[in-house]
Amino acid sequence: MRIQSLFVLFNVAIIAWSYPYEPLRVLQVGENEVMEVPESEKLNLRRRGVKFFDVTKHTSFLPFFNKEEEPTVPTYNYPPEISNKEVVDDSIKNIDKGSMHKNLAKFTSFYTRYYKSDHGFESAEWLAATIANITKDIPQDTLTIEHFDHKEWKQYSIIVRVTGSTTPEDIIIIGSHQDSINLLLPSIMAAPGADxxxxxxxxxxxALRLYTENFLKRGFRPNNTVEFHFYSAEEGGLLGSLDVFTAYAKQKKHVRAMLQQDMTGYVSDPEDEHVGIVTDYTTPALTDFIKLIINSYLSIPYRDTQCGYACSDHGSATRNGFPGSFVIESExxxxxxxxxxxxxxxxxxxLAHMAEHTKIVLGVIIELGSWSAW
Structure with a gap:
């Protein structure tokens, strides 16, 4: 007991000594709940299952700072039925699970993809080079690949942009985060982050490979701009996507839809395989359209599920006034x-379950890429 008491006193002393010298981070843990904590306390919150936006750089929308109100997500009209089934089906039949396995094996071979680490930067470099190779045949007047520098950490986000032919100002975004984390000791321990x-x-x-090979190479080009985002630092409090979508809001971009793919590979019960449609903190009309895509193109059903506040990068979209949706591997x-x-x-x-998620992405970008009746 005496040893335990001394240990507790030692920890308290260390915390009291270190906190005044550790930069504070502003975290939003609920719609009306904000806290300031040291950087090290963020990790403790994550271990306890607390999700949050790290809004240290983006406090203008917080009631706590009374600068301006959080924007309202507009209501758009999405297609009530599919209209490109032949094109989507033609792409779906060429999904290559062997290629997916090869890429995932390489991506998980990095010791960690922790956003502050050298390994996290190296994995981003590999990802960027692989994406550049996938898209190398897209005409350069149509394609741009941006390395979005976040300044505070090494790992950058990657934005692949296929510019629309008639309404390039209307943007469809497919998102995922590239970083991983080991919550025990993120700077030291391995974090393969396969799922x-x-x-x-x-x-x-x-989906990007198939979109390039089976759509763009055949002379098709979307009416609307289609973007693939690979965010850095989601595990640090949606830091990367917050930077991206805050910049988009300041630039007054017209994002018509954002679909997040985060954890697409695990099946707990093969006899009950399904995907999960997140219904909280998402945009209802867009979510209904995603359900239409699933019913039209997938071989497995969906189930509604909830993920909580600040669950993944779609939250950064809706926070900045853009429609967001999220499909996860199951309820x-x-x-x-x-x-x-x-x-x-x-x-x-x-890999077969991941392929089902790829079908969703293909359906969304091909159907919405040509949609105009917003």
Whole structure:
């Protein structure tokens, strides 16, 4: 007991000594709940399952700072029925699970993809080079690849932009986060992050490959701009996507839809395989359209589920006034419990299930890429 008491006193002394010298971060943990904590306390919150936006650089929307109100997400009209089934089906039949396995094996071979680490920067470099190779045949007047520098940490976000032919100002975004984390000791321990979120990243890479090969190469070009985003630092409090969408809001961009793919590979019960449609903190009309895509193109059903506040990068979109949606591997209670550890490995995942998520992405970008009746 005496040893335990001394240990507690020692910890209190260390905390009291270190906190005054540690920069404070502003976290929003609920719609009307804000706290300031040291950087090290963020990790403790994550370990306890607390989700948050780290809004230290973006406090203008907080009631706490009384500068301006958070923008309202507009209501758009999405297609009531599909109109490009032949084109989408033609792309879907060429999904290559072998290619997905190869990319995910490489992506998880980095010791960690922690956004502050050298490994996290190296994994971003590999991802950017692979994306450049996938899209090399897209005409340069149509394609741009942006490395979005976040200044405060090494790992950059990647934005792949296919400019629309008639209404380039209307933007459709497919998102995933590229970073991983080991919540025990993120700067020291391995974080393969196969499911979280290597799976979502590779799901979107495969959709981008098919979009390039089976759509753009055939002479098609979307009416609206289609973007693939690979965000840095989601595990640090949606830091990367907050930077991106805050910049988009300041530039007054017209994002018509954003779909997030985060954790797409784990199947807890093969006899009950399904995808999860997140219904809280998402945009209802867009979510209904995603359900139409699933019913039209997938071989498995969906279930409604909830993920909570600041759950993934779609939250950064809606926070900045853009419609956001999120599809996860299953209803939340059946998602992968091995994430944020050394056990989040490729052998636990289903490439066939990831392929179902790729179908969603293809359906969304092809159907919405030509839509105009907003």
């Amino acid at each position: 979280d979120n290597g799976s979502g990243t590779v799901t979107n890479m495969e 939340f209670k059946k998602t992968n419990k091995y994430i944020h550890s050394t056990m989040d490995t490729l052998d636990r995942l289903s």
